[in-house]
């Protein structure tokens with residue numbers, strides 16, 4: 001059964017900040033947004049706490065923001081990309097404000113800027129204390145609802161991309177029990193991060209890098225997949241995503257202590273340094289706590305999300321120590337994209353956390369990711385409008401894609417279900433082998449195990465193996481990647497790790 005009489009719409013996979021920014025920036029040109037859950041629903045954008053970094057404050061400059069970003073990135077950033085994205089900070093803020101976002105202001109009515117780790121000055125615009133992402137997404141979702149050119153299809157999971165002559169021409173999508181193909185003039189991956197590949201993670205459940213898996217199946221190039229930022233202070237409570245306890249709480253005077261009451265690290269040192277120090281304590285059998293009892297600020301006022309999460313666990317941070325441990329938080333690596341958001345596969349764009357733009361290098365500067373989500377969404381839309389809308393672009397592209405065979409549907413559904421099941425095994429393995437401290441035997445052992453255990457290579461296993469192989473290939477310690485067998489920076493020229501899986505693409509039939 002052919003679907004669509006013409007090359008289909010621009011299809012955006014993901015309804016977080018990056019996907020919705022792309023959709024709004026395409027308006028009034030039509031697009032279809034697919035999201036695996038409800039709309040609006042769970043996504044990292046909604047959970048963002050601190051806010052968005054932009055050099056808009058008095059005395060701040062793009063040059064300073066660039067320098068801070070490059071320093072955090074530990075030599076692995078693409079300087080041009082950093083300049084390009086940071087330069088658009090004010091436009092990103094304008095874009096959000098145009099769509100109804102109202103950032104917190106100080107007593108004199110000016111934007112209230114917060115200071116976050118590794119920023120040389122206050123630079124982070126926020127809303128409602130540590131619930132910035134939720135309020136940003138509320139406004140953006142409302143704007144999407146008011147935009148007739150955007151169709152959002154909730155509970156639609158992209159299972160695979162379809163190509164013709166090596167160009168992406170559509171996707172196969174699952175909606176409940178139904179699997180169907182959708183023809184697309186272009187596909188934009190906005191699928192977010194991969195934190196749930198690790199046992200301890202701040203990311204929404206199911207954020208295992210599905211966009212990376214979709215891209216890898218078509219040979220998309222990746223960059224620096226081993227670069228994962230681990231946040232040092234996630235609330236160590238029950239299973240599932242771990243609530244984040246913002247660095248800003250330490251900025252207000254909270255300190256990390258172990259179960260002997262010892263302060264074992266400078267709580268405001270760089271994020272990777274603090275995270276490894278916490279890891280070393282837990283590896284040595286200690287419990288680690290954040291002591292916020294002496295914090296001067298009103299915790300309920302400044303950190304409502306943190307207070308709520310702790311109180312739900314029966315802990316009052318004004319009186320109790322908060323048990324914490326490091327958690328996989330942000331994927332700095334991803335699908336390699338150029339300045340227009342194009343991946344190495346024709347017809348396929350990537351925006352937001354799934355993409356590797358070169359902004360973050362080996363370590364993300366706090367609150368640069370919402371900035372990247374807005375800037376890359378806008379840039380991709382400009383490119384899509386200039387290209388995917390033109391007749392030339394469609395030359396040779398089929399005007400429909402064919403429905404998958406029943407056997408193929410069955411195998412896709414099975415692979416997808418196996419991908420979820422596999423996470424229960426893969427996540428503890430990743431925490432041990434590709435966590436804060438890595439070495440060759442651990443990484444190779446994990447690769448061998450996953451390959452043996454999951455020969456059908458379901459998406460979560462494919463992404464885990466790609467991360468492990470990248471970590472094995474980087475013979476040095478840099479930023480978020482620490483190899484106990486290569487504890488220093490390599491003296492050689494800085495290299496990106498990258499790989500393209502053998503294409504297993506299903507051609508348009």
Ligand SMILES: Cc1cc2nc3c(=O)[nH]c(=O)nc-3n(C[C@H](O)[C@H](O)[C@H](O)COP(=O)(O)OP(=O)(O)OC[C@H]3O[C@@H](n4cnc5c(N)ncnc54)[C@H](O)[C@@H]3O)c2cc1C
Nearest residue numbers: 014015016018036044045049050051158192352353367370
């Ligand atoms: C707890 C927490 C706090 C954070 N705080 C900050 C902060 O203060 N400042 C900052 O800059 N960054 C912060 N970050 C990082 C930032 O939130 C993310 O990097 C950013 O929001 C990613 O946006 P995105 O649109 O790329 O992805 P997301 O917002 O994660 O959206 C991904 C979307 O893709 C959909 N999806 C995934 N796979 C599929 C599929 N196969 N088919 C269909 N749909 C799919 C999901 O359902 C979801 O809608 C934080 C992250 C976390 C987890």
